[in-house]
Amino acid sequence: MTEDAARLPDPVLPGALTDKPPFTFWDLIRGKRRGMPWSMPDEIYEQPVLLQKSLIGDIVYVGDPELAKQVMIDRPADYPKAEIELRMFSALFGQGLLGLDGEAWRKHRRTMAPAFDPRSVAGYAPAMAESSEAFVQRWGNLEDGAVVEVSGDMTDLTLAIIARTMFSGEGEALEPVIKAILDRAPQFSDFNLFDMLPGTRAIRMAERERRMQTLFAPLDEAVAAMIARREGRADAPNDLLSRLIAARDAETGLAFTPREVRDELITIFIAGHETTATAMTWIWYLLARHPQERARLHEELDRVLGGRRPTGADLADLPFARRVVEESLRLLPPTPGISARVARREDDLGGVKVRAGAYVVVAPWVLQRHRRTWPEAERFDPDRWLPERSEGRPRLAAMPFGAGPRVCIGQRLAETEIQLIMATLAQHYELDLASDAPVKLRHNVTIRPVGGLPMKVRRRERAPAAVAAE
Numbered sequence: 001m002t003e004d005a006a007r008l009p010d011p012v013l014p015g016a017l018t019d020k021p022p023f024t025f026w027d028l029i030r031g032k033r034r035g036m037p038w039s040m041p042d043e044i045y046e047q048p049v050l051l052q053k054s055l056i057g058d059i060v061y062v063g064d065p066e067l068a069k070q071v072m073i074d075r076p077a078d079y080p081k082a083e084i085e086l087r088m089f090s091a092l093f094g095q096g097l098l099g100l101d102g103e104a105w106r107k108h109r110r111t112m113a114p115a116f117d118p119r120s121v122a123g124y125a126p127a128m129a130e131s132s133e134a135f136v137q138r139w140g141n142l143e144d145g146a147v148v149e150v151s152g153d154m155t156d157l158t159l160a161i162i163a164r165t166m167f168s169g170e171g172e173a174l175e176p177v178i179k180a181i182l183d184r185a186p187q188f189s190d191f192n193l194f195d196m197l198p199g200t201r202a203i204r205m206a207e208r209e210r211r212m213q214t215l216f217a218p219l220d221e222a223v224a225a226m227i228a229r230r231e232g233r234a235d236a237p238n239d240l241l242s243r244l245i246a247a248r249d250a251e252t253g254l255a256f257t258p259r260e261v262r263d264e265l266i267t268i269f270i271a272g273h274e275t276t277a278t279a280m281t282w283i284w285y286l287l288a289r290h291p292q293e294r295a296r297l298h299e300e301l302d303r304v305l306g307g308r309r310p311t312g313a314d315l316a317d318l319p320f321a322r323r324v325v326e327e328s329l330r331l332l333p334p335t336p337g338i339s340a341r342v343a344r345r346e347d348d349l350g351g352v353k354v355r356a357g358a359y360v361v362v363a364p365w366v367l368q369r370h371r372r373t374w375p376e377a378e379r380f381d382p383d384r385w386l387p388e389r390s391e392g393r394p395r396l397a398a399m400p401f402g403a404g405p406r407v408c409i410g411q412r413l414a415e416t417e418i419q420l421i422m423a424t425l426a427q428h429y430e431l432d433l434a435s436d437a438p439v440k441l442r443h444n445v446t447i448r449p450v451g452g453l454p455m456k457v458r459r460r461e462r463a464p465a466a467v468a469a470e
């Protein structure tokens, strides 16, 4: 163990992960979340693969990155997404990427890919930096050292960014409509046993779909009006909405219908802001817990940017900032349990017999804390991402965005956004935890701090060397 590790005896979330409740039938019926990845047996962090018998059948947890690659990259057709998950997403967001499978999914993915390619993402970067800078003003109105609830604030910021990325100037007017929807949406995402039983599942799904349609109706009207205004217009802004309207399937030449555009917009909206807000929340938390690393980040930002607004092109010159993001996404992946696959046929994974129909869980949380892959796995150590320390590391040792054909379509967008937010805000502010109380986690697709994360915001002076160099 290094000296640093001895001084900072992580786990990074003291007290938060000790809660390992047993999985009871009663919990399942009530839909109480038992999917917390840290409540898995400890052996999973030592073994390549672990088989558990459960009420819903065999569950195979994969901890070895080479076996994960077999499932996610080499043979994805043998391990399709679990149907219950697809059904949940389609009930929530309609026929968007998260809820589709097979040929319909392939068509949507092909058609949408160009809107998320490096050139498109570079085009969204200025809006991301501008929104982050507007947020600097919001904290600037506070007294120095004031306490903010960081996870809520980051949600506001990522919501503003995705609204602008998707709808340009028109996004701002939509923000209150969307916020009102999101405030009510969580109550629809609690799934339980009745969603799995053949007798009740169709009724429950239909009921959920109906409620979601009512919930999203105000947004549907606004989006439909926007689509109608933009169709055929040569001077439409170059945002995600325009790209989805203009998108054509490379094979069939067909465009999305307005309904398909709507479903994809809602999918991206939800998938694209909650995750990045979660990532930002844990980045501020980890930096506060590791002041030496935070000081290194500040030094790099001051030296390279000297207080100006970062651009997408600056990110290549901020290698330490990138390592901070990579390490944060390793240690506290925003979607720690995603995603369950189902074995289509009998198989052998690392000597464990996988029956047809078994759930196969390739969870970022497990792979990214696996003790065979990661020395001092629970320690926050951005330098483990230095090229010389990454040599020979298997490809799926870390996979916060998933892997294979269904890898997160927004990965590049998210990485750019997170780095721009961090680079903009950390130039102006330093955040410290407002309380020593253990942070408890709630896992419901993403992991958020229970009751939010209160932090003190202090203004920073830039390093004298960076100021003098101007």
Ligand code: HEM
Binding pocket: 081, 097, 098, 109, 267, 268, 271, 272, 273, 275, 276, 279, 333, 334, 335, 338, 339, 340, 399, 400, 401, 402, 403, 405, 406, 407, 408, 409, 410, 411, 413, 414
């Ligand atoms: C830190 C931020 C993010 C994380 C950790 C994350 C994580 C993931 C993961 C793990 C998957 C794969 C799920 C699976 O294999 O079953 C996924 C899929 C997806 N993500 Fe992300 N995501 C993030 C940001 C975004 C953003 C910014 C967008 C859109 C703007 C987005 C849109 C999507 C969509 C549409 C899918 C489904 C892709 C498909 O099935 O083809 N995500 N995400």
